[in-house]
Amino acid sequence: MGRKSDAKERLLAAALDxxxxxxxxxxxxxxxxxxxxxxxxxxYYFFESKSVLAVAALEADWTERGQAKWDGYFSASLxxxxxIKGFFKSIYEKQQLLQTEHGYVLGCPCFSLGSxxxxxxxxxxxxxxxxxxxxxxYFESAIRDGQAEGQISVGDAAAKAKCLFALFEGxxxxxxxxxxxxxxxxxPETSMDILGARMPVTA
Amino acid sequence: MGRKSDAKERLLAAALDxxxxxxxxxxxxxxxxxxxxxxxxxxYYFFESKSVLAVAALEADWTERGQAKWDGYFSASLxxxxxIKGFFKSIYEKQQLLQTEHGYVLGCPCFSLGSxxxxxxxxxxxxxxxxxxxxxxYFESAIRDGQAEGQISVGDAAAKAKCLFALFEGxxxxxxxxxxxxxxxxxPETSMDILGARMPVTA
DNA sequence: CTTGAAGTTGACTGAATGGTAAACAATAAA
DNA sequence: TTTATTGTTTACCATTCAGTCAACTTCAAG
Numbered sequence: 001m002g003r004k005s006d007a008k009e010r011l012l013a014a015a016l017d018x019x020x021x022x023x024x025x026x027x028x029x030x031x032x033x034x035x036x037x038x039x040x041x042x043x044y045y046f047f048e049s050k051s052v053l054a055v056a057a058l059e060a061d062w063t064e065r066g067q068a069k070w071d072g073y074f075s076a077s078l079x080x081x082x083x084i085k086g087f088f089k090s091i092y093e094k095q096q097l098l099q100t101e102h103g104y105v106l107g108c109p110c111f112s113l114g115s116x117x118x119x120x121x122x123x124x125x126x127x128x129x130x131x132x133x134x135x136x137x138y139f140e141s142a143i144r145d146g147q148a149e150g151q152i153s154v155g156d157a158a159a160k161a162k163c164l165f166a167l168f169e170g171x172x173x174x175x176x177x178x179x180x181x182x183x184x185x186x187x188p189e190t191s192m193d194i195l196g197a198r199m200p201v202t203a
Numbered sequence: 204m205g206r207k208s209d210a211k212e213r214l215l216a217a218a219l220d221x222x223x224x225x226x227x228x229x230x231x232x233x234x235x236x237x238x239x240x241x242x243x244x245x246x247y248y249f250f251e252s253k254s255v256l257a258v259a260a261l262e263a264d265w266t267e268r269g270q271a272k273w274d275g276y277f278s279a280s281l282x283x284x285x286x287i288k289g290f291f292k293s294i295y296e297k298q299q300l301l302q303t304e305h306g307y308v309l310g311c312p313c314f315s316l317g318s319x320x321x322x323x324x325x326x327x328x329x330x331x332x333x334x335x336x337x338x339x340x341y342f343e344s345a346i347r348d349g350q351a352e353g354q355i356s357v358g359d360a361a362a363k364a365k366c367l368f369a370l371f372e373g374x375x376x377x378x379x380x381x382x383x384x385x386x387x388x389x390x391p392e393t394s395m396d397i398l399g400a401r402m403p404v405t406a
Numbered sequence: 407c408t409t410g411a412a413g414t415t416g417a418c419t420g421a422a423t424g425g426t427a428a429a430c431a432a433t434a435a436a
Numbered sequence: 437t438t439t440a441t442t443g444t445t446t447a448c449c450a451t452t453c454a455g456t457c458a459a460c461t462t463c464a465a466g
Contacts, residue, residue, distance in 0.1 A: 002442030003432045023319045025228020028423065039445055044425070046443090104322045112318045114380040116226045119307045129381050162377075162386065163370065163393050170373025174365075177317040178332050183365065190366050194397055205412030206462045231453065242415055247455065249413095 008046045009060075010036040015050075016057040020109040021102050024054065024116050024124075055127045058110065062131050074138045080146030081192065084139070084164070088187040091168075095175060095184055105184075107176030111169045136165045143195065153196030164191060211249045212263075213239040218253075219260040223312040224305050227257065227319050227327075258330045261313065265334050277341045283349030284395065287342070287367070291390040294371075298378060298387055308387075310379030314372045339368045346398065356399030367394060 014036035018027040029050055033043050047053040073087040098106045114128030140161035146152030152160075168187065175183040217239035221230045232253055236243050250256040276290040301309045317331035343364035349355030355363075371390065378386040 002434075002440080003444080005443055007443075022323055023228055025226060025319070026323055029425090030423070040425085041427090041446075042444055050424090102322075106322075107318065111376060111380070115310065115315045115376050116228070116319045118380045118382070119305075119309075120225055120229055125380065132377070132380065159389060159393075163389075163397075166373030166377055166386065167366065167370045168373065169376055170369030170371065171365075173314060173318050173372055173376065174335070174369055177314070177321045177328065177335065179321070183369065186362060186366075190362075205410085205464075206414080208413055210413075232455090233453070243455085244415055244417095244457085245413070252454090 007036065007038045007042050011038055011043060011046060011053060012057045012060045015053050016061055016109060019054065019057075019113055020106050021104065024050075024113050051121050051123055054113070055123050058113075058124075058127050058131060061109075062134075066131070070135065070138050074142055076145075079151070080142045080149060081151050081195070083142045084146075084191055084195070085188045088168075088184075088191055091172075092181065092184045092187065095172070096181060099179070099181060105175045105179050105181055107172040108169060111173065112176065132165075136161050139164050146195065160195065164194065167191070167194070210239065210241045210245055214241055214246060214249060214256060215260045215263050218256050219264055219312060222257065222260075222316055223309050224307065227253075227316050254324050254326055257316070258326050261316075261327075261330050261334060264312075265337075269334070273338065273341050277345055279348075282354070283345045283352060284354050284398070286345045287349075287394055287398070288391045291371070291387075291394055294375075295384065295387045295390065298375070299384060302382070302384065308378045308382050308384055310375040311372060314375065315379065335368075339364050342367050349398065363398065367397065370394070370397065 011032060015027070015032045018032060018035060027050075029040065029043060032050075032053070033040050043053075047056065073090060074083045078086065095105050095107070098104070110128050110131050114125060114132070118125040118128070140157050143152055143157045143160050143164075147154055147157060167190070171183045171187060175181060214235060218230070218235045221235060221238060230253075232243065232246060235253075235256070236246050246256075250259065276293060277286045281289065298308050298310070301307070313331050313334050317328060317335070321328040321331070343360050346355055346360045346363050346367075350357055350360060370393070374386045374390055378384060
């Protein structure tokens with residue numbers, strides 16, 4: 001019973017968008033409300049603070065979009081190397097899109113946000129960490145599969161995954177800072193090299 | 204003639220410290236003044252805004268510390284691979300120190316700051332970019348030397364440098380977000396692997 | 407010892423922002 | 437149609453913060 005509304009979802013989406021494009025610190029609650037078309041009173045009806053909203057936005061984005069996307073990229077129907085290569089290709093295209101839409105390469109919202117607030121906001125830091133860990137696990141599992149199939153050189157899969165993920169996030173960060181997609185263009189190839197890939201045959 | 208003072212230097216140092224530990228957005232001019240032991244009136248005597256101060260702080264830190272340190276790490280008296288390996292070892296130790304001092308792994312101030320403000324403050328973004336590019340050039344030059352000496356596999360040195368630097372910054376970012384030095388521990392080894400290093404003999 | 411440049415101080419303003427409260431509106435179950 | 441519940445709105449308060457200003461201090465050159 002009661003009144004129904006999608007204001008909460010609009011706030012979540014607006015918050016993520018603004019924080020991604022700008023930064024956590026510079027985005028005010030008023031700005032989020034305006035973008036979401038919601039009055040401040042309603043904001044505080046749903047969330048007790050910007051921090052709580054940010055955590056909810058990260059979680060919602062993961063469960064409603066991120067999870068499915070990553071599942072797609074890392075689908076078992078693809079060969080392990082194709083998963084990784086395809087993932088990086090998709091990232092490139094996504095960032096390309098963001099650049100034409102926003103005028104900026106935006107990079108990874110999780111990583112940027114996490115790096116910004118990690119010493120100041122434990123709730124956000126913890127949620128970011130959780131999501132990043134989940135993402136690393138996709139890499140790790142693909143690497144394990146690749147090793148089992150003999151396409152990826154043996155060795156600590158977890159370490160390789162961390163390495164690949166660091167390369168990934170570092171490249172996204174550079175791309176964001178320099179507003180230059182060039183830092184992402186070679187990722188598909190570079191990642192294959194790093195993994196000591198023996199590619200069977202791939203386009 | 205006139206009065207002499209080191210207030211300007213104290214402001215530069217305080218600003219960098221605070222921004223590094225916390226973030227650009229969360230650090231107020233009042234906080235910088237307090238840490239520097241300077242009144243706000245004096246702040247505005249030396250700098251016209253927090254943004255201008257930040258740019259000056261980055262530049263001063265590079266010319267007065269960073270440059271010399273990097274010159275040391277990448278000294279021609281070391282073998283190209285030793286330069287890179289030693290650099291990553293030093294980074295690890297430095298971050299270890301920061302963690303015991305601040306309670307946090309702080310990562311790279313340039314990268315964190317750049318990622319935070321790059322869509323909002325062109326002056327800072329540009330200065331960050333400048334410094335990051337300089338740092339990449341150290342990598343690139345070491346890689347070139349290593350290739351010339353046959354210790355590093357051939358191929359686009361600039362691309363390899365970018366890749367290594369992305370790995371570096373990505374690892375620092377992860378270490379910061381998760382407050383975990385583990386992301387930095389393997390960098391010396393991993394970097395050697397990535398470069399296709401053929402190490403002659405090294406400890 | 408005067409003079410003017412360089413630097414310092416503290417009090418002030420105005421705008422932005424986070425946060426509150428109380429009245430109001432819509433909805434569905436009873 | 438009542439009623440409880442959920443959501444909305446508006447006006448408001450308090451605080452923080454960037455930025456200003458004019459008076460004051462220190463110093464060194466002449």
